[in-house]
Amino acid sequence: MGGVQSKQAWAGTAAILPGIGVFKGRAGDNNEHCHWAHQISIGLDGPIKLHSEEREYSVSGGFIRAGTPHKLAPYSVLSLYLDPTSLMANVFIRDVVGDAAIIELPDRLNKEIGLALEDLSKLEEGVSHLYSVLGIENKTCADERLSIVVDALYRGVRERGQVGRAELANLINLSESRFSHWFKQETGMPLRSYRKWLRILYGLEVTMKGRNLTDAAYEANFSDQAHFTRAFKQAFGVNPSVALREVQSVI
Numbered sequence: 001m002g003g004v005q006s007k008q009a010w011a012g013t014a015a016i017l018p019g020i021g022v023f024k025g026r027a028g029d030n031n032e033h034c035h036w037a038h039q040i041s042i043g044l045d046g047p048i049k050l051h052s053e054e055r056e057y058s059v060s061g062g063f064i065r066a067g068t069p070h071k072l073a074p075y076s077v078l079s080l081y082l083d084p085t086s087l088m089a090n091v092f093i094r095d096v097v098g099d100a101a102i103i104e105l106p107d108r109l110n111k112e113i114g115l116a117l118e119d120l121s122k123l124e125e126g127v128s129h130l131y132s133v134l135g136i137e138n139k140t141c142a143d144e145r146l147s148i149v150v151d152a153l154y155r156g157v158r159e160r161g162q163v164g165r166a167e168l169a170n171l172i173n174l175s176e177s178r179f180s181h182w183f184k185q186e187t188g189m190p191l192r193s194y195r196k197w198l199r200i201l202y203g204l205e206v207t208m209k210g211r212n213l214t215d216a217a218y219e220a221n222f223s224d225q226a227h228f229t230r231a232f233k234q235a236f237g238v239n240p241s242v243a244l245r246e247v248q249s250v251i
Contacts, residue, residue, distance in 0.1 A: 008074035010238070011246035015120045016205055018154075019086035020127060023079045024120055025247065032071040033237030036189050036197040037081040038089050039064040041072060042110050049073035052102055061110035063092065066188060068101045071237060078114060084187050085150050088127075091134050109133075120250045145172040146186055157198045160221045165191060200235050203228050208249035213240060
């Protein structure tokens with residue numbers, strides 16, 4: 001006699017630093033979704049299963065390029081979310097991933113990532129170790145101009161304002177039209193999409209500090225809680241109240 005399949009809840013720990021977010025625990029139910037971070041997911045108890053645009057993957061650890069629709073099967077997992085403007089993301093794309101949308105990572109690299117991020121309460125130390133593993137010395141954006149723009153965007157989000165395109169272009173001495181082309185070339189996404197992504201992340205950061213979704217929506221400059229919830233679900237494939245119910249912040 002058939003029954004209704006039980007829902008798989010999210011449970012574990014999460015931490016966020018500028019340019020990187022990490023989740024470690026049981027990934028629960030999620031719909032196919034698409035976000036503006038490169039994602040690395042490593043199975044903690046065996047291979048993980050990924051679904052992307054009618055294709056199935058079974059990998060010990062995989063890299064999912066930003067903007068790639070995907071769904072992660074419920075499983076114990078370590079997931080990293082890399083801001084596409086970060087140098088770490090740039091090095092992964094250049095030295096490991098190439099043009100692939102989804103690729104299985106070498107076992108050696110999976111092991112190094114797992115060891116570095118074994119304790120999320122020491123995320124800064126773990127990230128520094130990963131920089132060493134990848135041979136990265138400078139820990140800012142690959143392009144100094146991108147660092148200037150990203151810093152301005154971050155400040156705007158946190159101050160509930162919006163630094164305009166013209167102001168951003170002026171910061172790095174480009175015309176508005178040239179700036180738009182340059183920004184998409186550097187990040188793989190339009191400015192508007194990246195700004196929205198930063199707002200979603202900031203709302204997530206607010207909730208991880210123990211505040212409710214209404215506060216998160218307000219602080220991240222969404223029109224209301226429903227707007228923030230829709231944006232979050234589009235990005236992560238799950239309602240934030242469900243995703244965060246049993247996930248604890250360690251930073």
